[in-house]
Amino acid sequence: MKILIVHASRYGSTAEVAESIGDVLRESGHDVVVWAAREMPSPRNYAVIVAGGAVHAGHVLGDLQRYVAKYRGELASKRVALFAVAGNLRDDTEENHRQAEMALLPLERGLSCVARGSFAGAVNLRRMPFPVRFLMRLMKAVPGDYRRWNEIRAWASDLSARLAG
Numbered sequence: 647m648k649i650l651i652v653h654a655s656r657y658g659s660t661a662e663v664a665e666s667i668g669d670v671l672r673e674s675g676h677d678v679v680v681w682a683a684r685e686m687p688s689p690r691n692y693a694v695i696v697a698g699g700a701v702h703a704g705h706v707l708g709d710l711q712r713y714v715a716k717y718r719g720e721l722a723s724k725r726v727a728l729f730a731v732a733g734n735l736r737d738d739t740e741e742n743h744r745q746a747e748m749a750l751l752p753l754e755r756g757l758s759c760v761a762r763g764s765f766a767g768a769v770n771l772r773r774m775p776f777p778v779r780f781l782m783r784l785m786k787a788v789p790g791d792y793r794r795w796n797e798i799r800a801w802a803s804d805l806s807a808r809l810a811g
């Protein structure tokens with residue numbers, strides 16, 4: 647199956663999650679490409695679109711919102727899976743998953759969503775400019791990489807199984 651993965655990532659951690667999902671889908675035999683949403687790759691030639699974005703200030707990054715807005719008409723006739731990457735999910739609670747998935751809701755309108763995922767992200771101060779580091783300190787964000795790769799890979803395997811079914 648031809649699968650397009652698009653991601654919106656400011657500091658790279660969501661892009662790496664997208665690549666990992668791509669690796670699993672490829673291992674399952676799919677033909678996968680991974681693009682940044684800001685490049686606006688056309689979904690036309692793909693059967694499935696996996697779209698994921700980092701949550702910043704309670705919202706999925708604007709690049710992904712603009713991507714979905716631009717192609718909503720075409721995406722409506724495809725199978726779409728959405729995921730969010732959020733720092734709050736360092737604490738793996740139901741409430742934090744609910745909050746992260748709430749950020750996906752505006753993207754979902756009119757689409758047939760086959761899967762929805764929310765994953766913990768990473769706070770890597772070295773990748774952030776000084777004012778953002780300062781903001782992170784104000785937000786009492788604890789630097790670290792909280793991505794649970796087993797969870798991400800399991801989600802991608804489950805997605806592959808759903809696509810086959």
Ligand SMILES: Cc1cc2nc3c(=O)[nH]c(=O)nc-3n(C[C@H](O)[C@H](O)[C@H](O)COP(=O)(O)O)c2cc1C
Binds near residue numbers: 655705
């Ligand atoms: C400016 C800024 C705002 C953030 N706001 C939130 C937020 O509202 N909720 C949350 O769960 N995580 C928040 N985070 C943490 C990010 O979701 C996390 O660091 C994510 O992995 C960043 O992805 P990226 O590296 O792809 O940009 C914020 C991070 C930054 C830098």
